[in-house]
Amino acid sequence: MRFKGFEGEWKEILLEDFAKRGSGHTPNKSYSEYYNGDINWISLTDSKKLDNGYIEFTNTKISQLGLDNSSAVLHPAGSVLLSRDAGVGKSAVMKKSMAVSQHFIVWTTKENVSSNWFLYNVLQILKPEFERIAIGSTIKTIGLPYFKKLKITAPSFHEQQKIASFLSVVDEKIQQLSRKNELLAQYKKGVIQQLFSGALRFKDANGADYPDWEEKKFGEVASKKSSNISANKIEENFGDFIIYGASGVLKKVDFYKEENDYISIVKDGAGVGRLLYCKGKSSVLGTMEIISPKQSIDTYFLYCLLSNIDFSKYVTGSTIPHIYFKDYSNEVCGIPSLPEQKKIAAFLSGIDAKIAHTGQQMAKSQRFKKGLLQQLFV
Structure with missing residues (x-):
């Protein structure tokens, strides 16, 4: 063209x-x-x-x-x-x-x-x-x-x-969606900060206050598990079960390691501290750690709790940065009752759904632009 x-x-x-x-x-x-x-x-x-x-x-x-x-x-x-x-x-x-x-x-x-x-x-x-x-x-x-x-x-x-x-017409559409996505992410971050600082609290179904939050070390509410899966050894890209990498879905295979939902965190390398909420019946690469909730802790609430931790203060290593669970497990966090955890999780997951929808629209626009580029630059 x-x-x-x-x-x-x-x-x-x-x-x-x-x-x-x-x-x-x-x-x-x-x-x-x-x-x-x-x-x-x-x-x-x-x-x-x-x-x-x-x-x-x-x-x-x-x-x-x-x-x-x-x-x-x-x-x-x-x-x-x-x-x-x-x-x-x-x-x-x-x-x-x-x-x-x-x-x-x-x-x-x-x-x-x-x-x-x-x-x-x-x-x-x-x-x-x-x-x-x-x-x-x-x-x-x-x-x-x-x-x-x-x-x-x-x-x-x-x-x-x-x-x-x-x-530029397509670029402008992509930029608008990108900005919308960014604003939603900033809004979510602000809500999380307000929630975990105590500035924002939810009420129960009867309009009454939930119990006061308890202070606990992160290691008291979550456990850590490692993975031994290497990206170089995964050749196939078929099956029903996801393997997550640092940036999201890496491949689909015919096996899984984790039965239930969990959180993954990049433990070393350039994306150290990056979090992913991972659905059950999946696995992660060995560069990531698996964080799971202990009893009376909602998994999605735990993900939001982790999102509020400043991992930069726990990073060690100059050439290849690392973070260790033994260090950030001592972080003191406010923990609400399980019903309030679920209410917080439902509210924040609603924002995440909007972010995901905007991301899908962006991906669609980018695919359309890719087709135009292939015609123009052949």
């Missing part, structure tokens, strides 16, 4: 010549004054915000002091970024000036030469290739030498703009 008025072959060009490449860095986390500033800083925790067009907000902000005392740089609005580690191949366009961690590459396009939205769509097309060539056991990554040699095929600047403009 090609627009009228444009002729001639697309030219092969080094990405290095098409746009200016930049990188990032992580300010020293030992200095609290380097963080909680007003500079948006994209890290691996923002992975879910990528592949949706613009990225406008980040989970972490750094200060000017953090920027000045690290190798991080402020990239201009409109720059195109790509994750070369966990979430490898994911990309986005910066809505505003931002800094990034060392896990990302950033390209700034050249005026009247290269279009940022055209480049974004090129990277989207190349994503399967990025995923294929990434190497590593715990963390998949692509080295910088690959990108220095990477060539793309591009038309004239005006045709780039035409293509980008055509795709």
Whole structure:
């Protein structure tokens, strides 16, 4: 598919010549004054915000002091970024000036030469290739030498703009859904914080107060179990039973390890501390731990309780980060009665259902766009 008025072959060009490449860095986390500033800083925790067009907000902000005392740089609005580690191949366009961690590459396009939205769509097309060539056991990554040699095929600047403009309608739809999803997630986070701080309480069916919450260590209400399943040893992708990886469903197989619903937590690697609510009759990889409720604890409530724990304070290791149950099991938590737990779980799972529905709409729009890309870039 090609627009009228444009002729001639697309030219092969080094990405290095098409746009200016930049990188990032992580300010020293030992200095609290380097963080909680007003500079948006994209890290691996923002992975879910990528592949949706613009990225406008980040989970972490750094200060000017953090920027000045690290190798991080402020990239201009409109720059195109790509994750070369966990979430490898994911990309986005910066809505505003931002800094990034060392896990990302950033390209700034050249005026009247290269279009940022055209480049974004090129990277989207190349994503399967990025995923294929990434190497590593715990963390998949692509080295910088690959990108220095990477060539793309591009038309004239005006045709780039035409293509980008055509795709912008779908991109805008995806961005709207992404923003809705993000707002729902922020709302849920706010409700969880209010609930576990005691600022928000539910009433029973008769309008009466539930009993006061009891303070308990997390290890008193939950137990931990390990998995020995290796991703490299799972060859088949058929069956009725899910194996969960760090980012969600990995494969379907003909066996399962866990009978009942449970929570999984990534215990090491780039996504350390990431939680998943897992349905029963399933399994998880060995890089994750299985957290199950003890007696008189609702499983979904336990998941919400874990969501309110700041795991960053329990992370150890510099090269490969780890968290250990023996450490966060000592976290003191407020525990309501089982009926109130179930009421909290029902309310929050309702928000999760809305988040899931929006995610499905996003996936549908992304599939539609993928079809357009295949026609335009053939």
